[in-house]
Amino acid sequence: MGDPALSRRGFLAASAAAGLSMTALSACGGDSDGGSSGTTTIEWWNISTTQPTKDVWAGLAKQFEAQNPDVKIKIVQLENDAYKSKMTALTASGKLPDIFHTWGGGVLKQQIDAGLVEDLTDRTKEWADGLLPVAREPYLFDDKAYGIPFDIGMIGFWYNKALFKQAGISTPPTTWSGFLDAVRKLKSAGITPLALAGKEKWPGMYYWAYLAMRTAGIDALQKASDDKDFTGEGLVQAGQHLQDLVDLQPFQKGFLGAAYSSPTGQAATVGNGKAAMELMGQWAPVVEADMGKGLGTNLGFFPFPEVEGGQGALTEVFGGGGGHALRAGAPQAAVDFLKFFASAATDTELVKKTGVLPVVPAAESALTDPNLKAVQTQLKAATGFQLYLDQAYAPAVGQEVNDSVAALIAGSKSPQQVTESITKVAKEEQ
């Protein structure tokens, strides 16, 4: 009587074991097998799962294979979040794919510290030095390059020229007090100055991060994270400047419950002309037109204003992009592919077809959209760079920044308390 049950249990155990070993096997997927006939197979892990990028990238891989008959490229595409968790698991296991997507910053630093990432400084020097400097920033550690960018962007104010005119504002503000004046003018003209997605928290964080850069200086945010101490005078002042803005009640009605990209969210509010500005990345015009009507030629861009008496400059940017890194000991073919991917011809195609900003100066002519051109001008003139905090910081710290700044905007935390909460979480994370 017991036998069938036993064998069923045996079957279950066997299938469980099979399942586990399959997971284990797939976790080893980063291996590159040098083929027997002298062909090298390179695995290329990326997150371009949406069209048209997916096809463009596959086409580029084919093109590279045609130019290098002894190299095969195996593309592994994962959706953003799946990719992040898979890479965390691979980092723990100690083996990364030959070529992999990276945002640079803290995560890449962890992988470098674990000895898993190839130092590309010398192997790419001859051609990588010509790339847009600000785009290379996220992948530089101690002046060594660990990644090659293919995209770069930044946060800034997107504004409605018609509404500015209506409120009597002739030129976009360049100082924080000028900005607050503009907000007051818009308000007295009956126009909602700013749209904000309070439900999602990260758009609010942009204000605090930029104010911290402008007040405490370009290195303050990274230094605070390294020292696990965010309570410095400059960061508290940043919160106070944000408080000054919040006190003017500049946001749309119900902003605390608003999403970013929904038919009633932040992007739609600006896109439909119901608010004059939003602080957002280079993707803002697309989302505004997608979720709302879009502003067309009425849309303008200006960099985050300077804070009077602060350490930062108008030309320092807060942003990020995308790049590729190689696993330690990756074959030469992988380096060749990075070179191919950062060539003027490839970048021109990427700019034209997938809407990224150029990282190769020669590809700039492919950029036609006036808004993206304005962003590009800022990026080219950049004198300093701070990576998006959720990529620069550990996840818990990044989330706490979002959360505390949201509380400041909602009026339940003081600038001082914001810095204390973030410090507490940073210390817990060790």
Place this chain on the structure above:
Amino acid sequence: MTSTFLPDKRSGPDVGLPSPAADTGRGRARRRALHWLTAVGFQVPALVLFGALVLLPMLFALYASFFRWGGFGMPEDYVGGDNFTRLFEDPVFLGDLWRCLVLVLLSLALQLPFALALAVALNQRIRGRAVYRMLFFAPYILSEAITGVLFGMIFAPDDGLADHALGAIGLDGVGGQWFADPSTVMATLFLVMTWKYFGFHMMLYLAGLQSIPAELTEAALIDGAGPWQRFRHVTLPLLAPTLRISVFLSVIGSIQLFDLVWVTTAGGPDHHSETMAVTLFQHGFKRYQVGYASAISVAMFAISLVFALAYQRFVLRRDLEGATTTLRGGGS
């Protein structure tokens, strides 16, 4: 019946065919052991699945709750009860407990009586009652996520259907910011919860009402009982078992509330609608503080368990009497 049909046959050929006289002592013990083995044999697959998919993860969550752990590799950084100390100092979690209590009390005080009133009304002979029953039950069938998206649009400040409808009947400005205001978000959330779940409780009550024999109500009627007296002294006592189950489900549902909140407000503004499950998700999957998130899950489990056991022990005792699912062996 002859001895050839006795269950002995199942013992296998080696036992042979014992006479009824031999059916004592060792033979009986052996047969009992075989019965037991059979029972266990049939349960093994289910137990293995239950163990691997329910019990083990639960025990692992308990284990992980004593570590500072990012969720990858094995937990190594043992911190003792730190996660739990932190839990009961965390204003967000303490707020979660308070909000949970508020939702439970509101449900018991408003949502369930409303469902009961509707059930009683729809138990009368009225035209089209099947249509009404279906209509009221429909929200329950809709997924939580869809409900959330829908009401997110309806309660959008100014542009939403709710504000337009209030404006159309001359109540401009009565509608506020709904989900967007810390002081109204819980009320709005409760409104949506009620819309979503009252139909389910109404159906339970309807089923309970229909099992009440009409003779009892008729007898009360003949004895001169008015409508309220009939409801109070006949319907309500006989509906009590259903009510007790419905309260139980409602409370457990409030403790574990997640989907609706996540989609409509994600716990905001500023944590004012956050529930335990939302806090758990935030820490586990946004901050990768899986050890701390496990501590939250253990706390949630403990609260649910204590409530469930206490409720069964003190409230459901009579309803469970003689039920096959009680643990009290034969029952009496």
